[in-house]
Amino acid sequence: MIGSGTEVQASWIPPVILLTSLVPALVIFLLREEQRRARTVLNLAGALAKVGLVAVLVPPVLAGQRFEWRVPFVPGTDLVLRVEPFALYFLGLSAFLWLLTTIYAIGYLREGRDRSRFFGFFSLCVVATSGIALSGNLVTFVVFYELLTLATYPLVAHEQTAAALRGARTYLAYTLAGGVALLLGAVWLTALVGPVEFAASGSAAVGELAERDPATARLLFALLLVGLAVKAALVPLHGWLPRAMVAPAPVSALLHAVAVVKAGVFGIVLLVDDVFGAEVAQRLGVLGPLTVLACVTILWGSVRALRQDGLKARLAYSTVSQVAYVTLGVAVAGATATTGGVVHIVHQGLMKITLFFCAGLLASTLGLTRVSELSGVGRRMPLTCAAFTVGALGMIGVPPVAGYVTKWYLGLGALEAGAGWVLAVLVASSLLNAAYFGPVVARMWWGTPAPEQDLPRPRRAEGPWAMVGPTLVTAGASVVVVLVAGLPFSPLAMARAIVEGGAP
């Protein structure tokens, strides 16, 4: 989003950001399976370099500087990578969580197989996510969006069991179909108005199209939305997400917190705010249906989550519900609601990755994968359960965990927009969240283990520190980000700056 008072300069920084993940990816593919140390060093070096780059970029970008890299791609259209506040925001989240997930994955896959393949695609997945974050026009976005689909397939199928392959096939069927819709929409739109650059209040050319031919504009919006809604898991296109749960825990964590699902909602935010522009979208009358769709998704995901006994399945449906908060935020008119939606990209990411890390720890240390088996686990794995409790409370929206700030902004934004019923949906969703997370937490701490279930005494550690450490960091971060929500570079401050357009 290019606001006023900004200065765009050509720069090599954007491709360098991609290279911090691409180089490790390519080298790791060439490594032999047993070269563990080299792989670890490469992974961590890339992840740290990226976190460092992002950290250095935050102050100048918030001060109004933009870094852009542009090469001709197809005739008439450039491949554009641009560092702007929203891009940096998403990039920051993915860089931070990628670093932690990499550490976690190293612990998780200590004795796994095909680790070079795994970490290669893992890094490639981050390349794609970074590319999505940095894309400056629609075509660039589509390219990286497709790359993400392809890079994640091997991760979902990693275990290569029949179930994993089936889940991965479902995933591919959904996302490729979505990709076709997105590509079709992008090509059609480009054919009509030329290359679509993302801009703060929507692309001017798209605005003219909406003025000239609202019916086509609406159709295009719908087409692009369908493409994005698959990854964003909006009902009824969410079916792949619970089935992709067969993936290893770090992959699920990344899929749910930063990569695939977030790419979908990031795209929806771009579509509404930067392609069409919130005002144009409002005039076209597409935001009302989008609000309804988001609300249906929020409630449906929660209702389905209630009935899952598998911990990961419950978390998956919870993601369906929670990620729709972001969509809801952009669909409800007004800056307050949009801020709530944008800030939830980070908040949900931190809380959900914590929950998945915990699920992975419970599964790998004690072999527990079902909610009904978790009675009394708190005594055996107190740190893990404490982290899980933080994440769950955040999802419900209980202060002082991050989720409540989102709910505050979304609720207030809905009221400001005169949509009180959206607040009712949020309240209902919170109660449902409590209904499916509450019993899990209560079971962990106050449940009595079944007599036939033998939980080892708390002697040994809860798991490798490479797994416990990141879990505690993300749980802590879910509280800290709102504890300091008023400071300049907190997610909330960033979200405000993004929504207000450019300079804070």
Added chain:
Amino acid sequence: MTWLWAAAAALPVAWAVALAGAASGTGERRRTLRRRLLRTSLLSLAPALALAVLGPAAGPLDLPWAFLGVTAELDDVGRPLLLVAVVLYGAALAATADSRTHRKAVLGALLLVCFVGNATVLVAADAATFYLGYALMSIPAYGLVVHERTDAARRAGRAYLVLTLVSEMAVLAGVLLVVLAGGMRLADAPAAVAGSPHLGVTVGLLLLGFGIKAGLAPLHVWLPVAHPAAPPPASAVLSGAMIKAGLVGWLRFLPLGEVALPGWGTLLVVLALLGAFGVLVPGVLTADPKVALAYSSVSQMGFIGVLVGVALLEPTLAEACVLAAVVYAVHHGAAKGGLFLSVTVWRFHGRGRLRVPLLAGMALLALAVAGAPLGSGSVAKYAAKQALEPSTFDVVDLVATLPLVGTVSTLLLARAAVRLLPSTPADAWGVDASVLTWAVLVVGGTVATWALAGLWAPVVATPGLDPVTTWDATWPVLLGLALTALAVAASRRDLLPRALAHPDGTLVPAGDVLVPAERAAAAALRVADRAARATGRTRDRAAARARAVLARAPVGPVDRLEDLLSAWVPAGAAVLVVAGLVGLVLGGAP
């Protein structure tokens, strides 16, 4: 003095984290560490105590960088209640350290977290901070309720959590409506609500949300099941401090003194009276002293509810009613908290040389709660009477009716005493921290309110000692005692049916209307479950059918085409060879 505010919040949290960290492990060093941490946890409340004593001299707190902006100050409502909260939580922590409950460290950690939330509610100066504290207090309190892990505790925990979450959500929606109307700062909130286009919805949500916390009938059902299930120190803070948060919520957000709301005001007064008197039936028919005490809390909160209701009805009386409600809350917080702790203290010390002082202290507390002269209860009741005297509320004569709440209290407390005192106490111990803190509560619950009301709330008139005033305070208690004597005599001589003479809670179980509500909820859940299963089956069948159709239809023709083409491959090769030969022949031909 930002540092003092910061210490008041940070120290208890730090202690809570340390206690939680030390909670697991069975080694001797771990146990010593736990004991030390628990013993010293009282100290972490010191900064909060300093704040309450300093009052406005401590200055306001303003931290724009924290959360959604944290502001706090000590006013006429928050300051005395904060003082009570500090004393009460301190007493509860001391009692926890001495008690023989399991997992004392966990209980202590939860108490400390609840304290931070509770204190935040009392001193918050803006809506977001208030909500933060409200949640920070309510949700961890679930751990207090279910601490004993018995089936009764789990059931109580479920009831508590469901109602608390409903309360939480109603409060969130209500508070957001207040903020929308421009009431982010609590000082502006009543006026903002009064001018809000959503006045009715806002007031309704606030009454519902805070009513659950304050034990407003018929939302009180969690109290009589939660109190007996929770360990006594936890009951003490639940009843003494936490339910007062509901009252504070009403006082902060309702448009008291701004606009007359006859409908909502009447509703609140009627429900509050229902609670104040209706609980007598289940309360005296119980065998558990803590259930009787819990119902007495509901009755007393009903009294306070009447004050708030009248303030809603008649804006001119609002100021006096609010102050009277605060005085009453301070009195009840200290006295009822003390009574709940008496249960623990009595069980450990009732046999020893402390027997007589204990009995005397408990009698003092009970008389104070009932409103006997010279006690804090009489001050509070006198204040309430003064506030209500000019009221024109014509459904019931409030000034004539409310003294009878004292009779209800007397009966309920007598019932609790009848059940508690003969129970065989454990071995006698010496004087320890829990007895000392309990003694502080005895003083606080009986005479301190008197002093504080004169000192901090000069608008409230304290009762004189003339015969009329004294008689006004005495007769409800005497009436209650007379009725108790009658009941005891009748049951001794077998004049009553057995179920009434020695009630054990089967006639009207603790939680009264909770029981049918639970049954209805269970039935509704069963229906929903069946519906969900049916939907799932339908969907699975449809999906299977769709898959079958897909498997048959397009694949068939595609496969056939593929067969056809692959059959043509050798044929194609033959064609190519033939064509090549023909070409060569033709090309070769000149």
